[in-house]
Amino acid sequence: MSGLLIAAPASGSGKTTVTLGLLRALRTRGIAVAPGKAGPDYIDPAFLAAATGSPCLNFDPWAMRPELISANSALHRAGGRMLVIEAMMGLFDGAADGSGTPADLAAFLGLSVVLVVDASRMSQSVAALVSGFANFRADVRIAGVVLNRVGSDRHEAMLRRALEAVGIPVAAVIRSDKGLALPERHLGLVQAGEHAGLEAFIEHAAETLSTACDFGLLLRAAHQNIVRPSAANIARLMPFGQRIAVARDIAFAFCYEHMLLGWRRRGAEISFFSPLANEAPIADADAIYLPGGYPELHAGKLAIATHFHGAIQAAAEKGVRIYGECGGYMVLGEGLVDATGTRHEMLGLLPVVTSYEKRQRHLGYRRVAPLAGSFFDRPMTAHEFHYSTIVSEGEADRLFAVKDALGADLGTAGLQRGNVAGSYMHLIDLAGDKV
Secondary structure (H helix, E strand, C coil), rough: EEEEEEEEECCCCCCHHHHHHHHHHHCCCCCCEEEEEEEECHHHHHHHHHCCCCCCCCCCCCCHHHHHHHHHHHHHHCCCCCCEEEEECCCCCCCCCCCCCHEEEHHCCEEEEEEEEEEECCHHHHHHHHHHHHHHCCCCCEEEEEEECCCCCCCCHHHHHHHCCCCCCCCEEEECCCHCCCCCCEECCCCCHCCCCCCHHHHHHHHHHHHHHHHHHHHHHHHEEEECCCCCCCCCCCCCEEEEEECCCCCCCCCHHHHHHHHCCCEEEEEEECCCCCCCCCCCCCEEEEEEEEHHHHHHHHHHHHHHHHHHHHHHHHHCEEEEEEEHHHHHHCCCEECCCEEEEECCCCCCEEEECCCCCCCEEEEHHHHHCCCCCEEEEEEECCCCEEEEEEECCCEEEEEEEECCCEEEEEEEEEEEEEEECEEEEEEECCC
């Protein structure tokens, strides 16, 4: 079995809701599924994992080497599981250089594409839209269309008649339903862990898909066996310790599952702790990882988590390697200014003060090269996405030399003081060829 890529012409078409409903409906039918998310996303994978009860891996055709995508695909769908990947943005949207699109991923892995179309503001024009997407690339196969946010029986009939001439079958028709909308905030959807009614929402989406979807069509499309990726023991991002304590709660939720998988495959032991619950990492950790998330929304609580502060500061004094990404970097700093302009004292291990008071978006793929003395020894791909800004920086070694997706020099980023380091970059993979 190959699998499916759930894509759309553009963001906001409803592909996350469709994917959630489809995954749960397939699982209810006794079909083992392996959820995936295309691109550098932390939030959607948590929803997809909740729908299936299985971890969701990222598949990033710009930032990941082909061998990592192949290996993760084979490992993830072991035992005959059906791989269902939710795309990012539009099917042919990629990085600033135009590469790394969901279409590239579908072509590489041999995935049939299900195109989710927001039909709420169109009728016969749907045929031109779907025809254009179906014929844009010969190596990308659109197996079916999900007509989303359809208004009425009459509206559905017009859409179906228009699509008959295109020759692309309708896989599902979903009526407009306010109960199928997920709340959002500045980095995307409100996190799965904060959605009190998530299980009911997923069940509602699954019931909707169960009555609206042609499962026979989708299962036949998923059996297009084009590629058999290898599960070779490939090179991955190396763990920076043997016993790595990872911060994990709603303030530190942006951690790639494929990175933890790679660390475990290299023999590292992973444990978790919650800074928001004022927890300390395990006492014998030789490395501590503070991933990104939303510390700006919980800065007051983090500032008074004295047990957490004391444990991390004591670990730094003992020589434990401590690394923070984006939100974790902000918490490693001296202070964090929230949206109201209030400064909250952070760990004080790196000489940086960040602010969320005046928001400025920083977004894009990055190529980073470690500078002298860094934890890392090879060039890597990364993604940057945050609204906070740096208010001040003190004396410390710089961590990375950075270029954007077009190769433009962005200077240096991140700080390191001895065994403590961090930056706004979310590391993804070792640098190499792209899909």
